[in-house]
Amino acid sequence: MIKTSTLLSHLLFSLSLLATPLLAENWKSSIPPFDPGNQPPLAPTQLSYAVSWNGTLRAGSLHFQFGKKDKRYPSMYISQVQGGSTGAAALLFPYKCSLSSYTQKGNYKPAISIAYENDRKKSTTTTNRYKSSGVQHAESKTELRTNKKKQQSHQFPYANTHGAISAMLNIRGKAFQQGDVYNLCIHPFSSPYYANITVLGREVHRGRPAIKLDVRLRKIDLKTNQLKTYKKLRKATLWITDDDQRIPLELRTKVFIGDVRVVLSSQKSL
Numbered sequence: 001m002i003k004t005s006t007l008l009s010h011l012l013f014s015l016s017l018l019a020t021p022l023l024a025e026n027w028k029s030s031i032p033p034f035d036p037g038n039q040p041p042l043a044p045t046q047l048s049y050a051v052s053w054n055g056t057l058r059a060g061s062l063h064f065q066f067g068k069k070d071k072r073y074p075s076m077y078i079s080q081v082q083g084g085s086t087g088a089a090a091l092l093f094p095y096k097c098s099l100s101s102y103t104q105k106g107n108y109k110p111a112i113s114i115a116y117e118n119d120r121k122k123s124t125t126t127t128n129r130y131k132s133s134g135v136q137h138a139e140s141k142t143e144l145r146t147n148k149k150k151q152q153s154h155q156f157p158y159a160n161t162h163g164a165i166s167a168m169l170n171i172r173g174k175a176f177q178q179g180d181v182y183n184l185c186i187h188p189f190s191s192p193y194y195a196n197i198t199v200l201g202r203e204v205h206r207g208r209p210a211i212k213l214d215v216r217l218r219k220i221d222l223k224t225n226q227l228k229t230y231k232k233l234r235k236a237t238l239w240i241t242d243d244d245q246r247i248p249l250e251l252r253t254k255v256f257i258g259d260v261r262v263v264l265s266s267q268k269s270l
Helices: 004-012 024-029 087-092 164-171
Strands: 045-053 057-068 076-085 096-104 110-118 122-131 134-143 149-156 181-186 193-205 208-220 233-241 248-255 258-269
Touching: 024 181, 057 087, 057 258, 076 087, 076 164, 096 164, 110 164, 164 181
Parallel strands: none
Antiparallel strands: 045 057, 045 258, 057 076, 076 096, 096 110, 110 122, 122 134, 134 149, 181 193, 193 208, 208 233, 233 248, 248 258
């Protein structure tokens, strides 16, 4: 089963490779400040997705809850994700994951995200805190067979950085005119990335008016700040609804394990 860092990033972004390297100082100057745009806030919503290989073999599911209410955090917009492998894939690759995201209401600036994932071999907890000084990353892995723990951490000193959910909430507010390109720096899990989102056009997809997007992603080297190709990702296309909500409808991507598709299966208000 695809790891959390790949699976959730796939759903939030349509990923492929860039052909030309950028210097470390160039990518930072290409990223605009946080701007949620003029779209209405995403109402409390639950979205469920089916994950498959080649559009036929059911491999997993993802369930998103946006705008969860919690009286303890009145200034936060809270989102949660749960998912994992299903069916035959669960027998071969048992896998579960979850993510809790806290962003500021109004501008959706990220505050903290906490992710958990469990497979046959290990359990992993990833915590990212988004501060004015940059991203504080901490990761803890426990081998289930030996109960041996391994911890690691790093500081990514770039404040204009999104988490997985904050990137999704911010990008939905863009104008999305054909040919527009939007750049983001994201640190969703254990690594930072530079993303380019290009509007390919508008069409009807799965019976709904949709915006077709291409998003290209590269890793950011923590030591040099330079961009590197992301070899696990080859080609992808993402459709989002062309309405006030602008939610992902379907993602088709070719990755190192083959053709992976993530398709919206249900949507309801919370």
